Amino acid sequence: MALAGLPLPALAAELQGETMSLAWALPFAGILLCIATGPLLYHHFWEHHYGKIALFWALTVVIPMAVAFGFSAMLTAVLHTILLEYLSFIILLFGLFTIAGGILVAGNIHGTPGTNALILVIGAVLASVVGTTGASMILIRPIIRANDNRPFNAHVIVFFIFLVSNIGGSLTPLGDPPLFVGFLRGVDFFWTTSHLWPDTLFVGAIVLAAFLVIDYILHRREEGMPKMKDPTPDSKVRIRGVGNIPLLFGVIAAILMSAAWDPGVSFMVHGVEVELQNILRDLIILVLAGVSLVITKKEYRRANGFNWGPILEVAKLFAAIFICIIPVIAILKAGMSGALAPLVAMVTGPDGAPNDLAYFWMTGILSSFLDNAPTYLVFFELAGGDPQQLMTTYATTLAAISAGAVFMGANTYIGNAPNFMVYAIARERGVRMPSFFGYMLWSGAILIPTFVISGFLFF
Template sequence: MRLAAVAAVMALAGLAAPQALAAEAHGLPGSEMSLLWAIPFAGILLCIAGGPLFFPHAWEHHYGKIAAFWAALVIVPLVLAYGLPAATEAVLHAMLLEYMSFIILLFGLFTIAGGILVSGNLCGTPLVNSALLLIGALMASVVGTTGASMIMIRPVLRANDDRRHNVHVVVFFIFLVSNIGGSLTPLGDPPLFLGFLRGVDFFWTTTHLLPETLFVGGLVLGLFFVLDSVLYRREGGLPKIVDPTPDSRVRLRGLVNLPLLAGVIAAILMSGMWKPGGGITIAGVTVEWQNLARDVIILALAFVSLAVSSKEYRAANGFNWGPILEVAKLFAAIFICIVPVIAILRAGLGGAFAPLVALVTGADGAPNDLAYFWLTGALSSFLDNAPTYLVFFEMAGGDPQALMTTLSSTLIAISAGAVFMGANTYIGNAPNFMVYAIARGAGVAMPSFFGYMLWSGAVLVPVFALASLVFFL
């Protein structure tokens, strides 16, 4: 690994002449940067995708070091090529203005949702299961796909622990609750919050993605009901399984956390409407007062939740800090590694990503929404959907005002592709693998990585193809 690091540093440092590599006033000179700058970004995403599958033991114990390695392969060459001030400003811009708010929101939602417990049990009939999936999907846009998955997966597992056929219930749970349901607000899924941080209005997502979400979510839920009904009828003639969790009254516990969730939403809305001007400037990067206030409020609400929530409820939810620590470390590296990629994308057809830009651009220069939907979705299926969203957001021009108005169909395609198609694999969105692990621990014979893709290929891909014909042609 040391030899690889030295080689990469030398290669990237030699991309341009010393004088020509001075950074531009408003950022890195993306038009002059080679595709070699994208190697660390591709490397960390591939490690995130393949590490838990191909070298799980090493990944579990050393993912932080691996992430730091890829981040160093960006920072060191940036300093060598453009100087310490320009490199510092570029990295701090990503970390202070995007990463900090991103991880604080995830931490807040993760912590507060972890104190909410759905206790009791219902019988997992097709109608009950469909209702549980619908509730979880609606909840996902309020508490995030991670929060909704944490709250709802155990009630769903308990409801179906006496069913002979229950694998499909968890698979569709991942489709609907861990992904599609989070498409209506920036709280729902990390890609949409990154869009909010870039200037997309909070309720723009709600109003503009509602038809696509209803169409895709409705079709997937309808397919689930049909499949579950068939399997439920088949079980009728088979010997019954003793229910390990008999039916009991369902209760929502930890209600003290609901006003705290409302406080998170209020803080985000406040940061979008209150513009006092000014802020705290660090090494040329200004964190505006409204954003600083939002992040402080969310942190405070999370710590209040820890203080007032029942430890018993958190234990019943299997709450621990492992998932959020992993996300924090990995995304710190991702946000650093994406810095040169964003700079190249901003150069458009004048940059090294010109072939990719041309692929999503029509002959008349207008964006190809169908290509944006499928390319964003394809990459979101195997890489993390948050950085994938950022890549295509920038590829479409990166101007939030234009993307919300004249290019709104393109932003819809990018947003839908990133959120919906994160469900195509276990690694497309963070909650997917978490739900997989919880279900396996509960005794559900979950499909393998490629077995799950057979499910998504049979169910989701045809639905996405229909959505393409209806919305993006």
């Protein structure tokens, strides 16, 4: 992995990607496979040992790199990943998770089709401001309460995952982890907004329209059924912890500052250049998160079900992911001379130009089952890895990669981190959620046709 400002080609050459076999990609595939299957197939073991599993896969990269390329080259590669990318990545997630967790939407309303659609629209917009995880955690309980007296309510949560936990996060680097990875690699903050808004609006409108039709039909059917007692009667909606809202804008300001301000001051750590503006950005986000913890009443966080478990899991797993992807990036940098040449050929047209539709679907399909942030980075590098060229000459290619990674994370419960969190919370609150494959029937019926149309229209 590399960030803007780091001479990645030199790093890749030092690791000699041309000579590296596909065996170097096995740890990356292994950690992603464990993340995909662990919570579903061996939940109890995974819950207690995911940190050890992550460490195991990281060591299967670190130790062979030290042996094959020398300790110094390995240390430089790992420090580069940790100092320039991982820390900024996890600090942003930590900041948004902490601050959003202090905002409580209290009260209850009746979940009519119009009201539910309004909540989904608000959540989708909010997702690009506080992230899909933040927006999901703020609004999942209010929308469950609004519909807890309805015999048919699982579809509301399914569409919540579609729109709030995924599609809505496509307009800024704050929205979804892969887009922030792109920002760290040098993609301008508002490039995503200006290039993805037509596709996002199109996809979001179709999915929202499908929801309104389905919810209206089911709501009409419920009118002839025996009335259920509302476990949480309607009451005025109030937003608690409003002091956290300015803190969210502070996070946005810190990120914009790091993109716009370049004092030309940096620090070298074993050959890795760490720039002052990025250090300051991360420190500001940490301070804002600390302020949120101080000013927010504990009862608000308790009501939100706030705990540190999710962010700790993300921190441990992504540390391993970022390390395991180092040799994969080196192989990709070798292009047609590397072991991943067949993958390069799949997304390249006969004339050598990138096939945008192939990038959209390849990124999307893998993001449906693997974590979308490293998947985005793999295809970002496959497309050349030069942010300036990708934002201009190959803008549609970068848009295809971005849209595929964000949109198609909604295809399964494991495509994006908030999906499974929303699923777990809904089941805990008594919603009869569809099974893993039952959910895929929903996404196959609603999302896949939408993505087919969107892909041909935009890519």
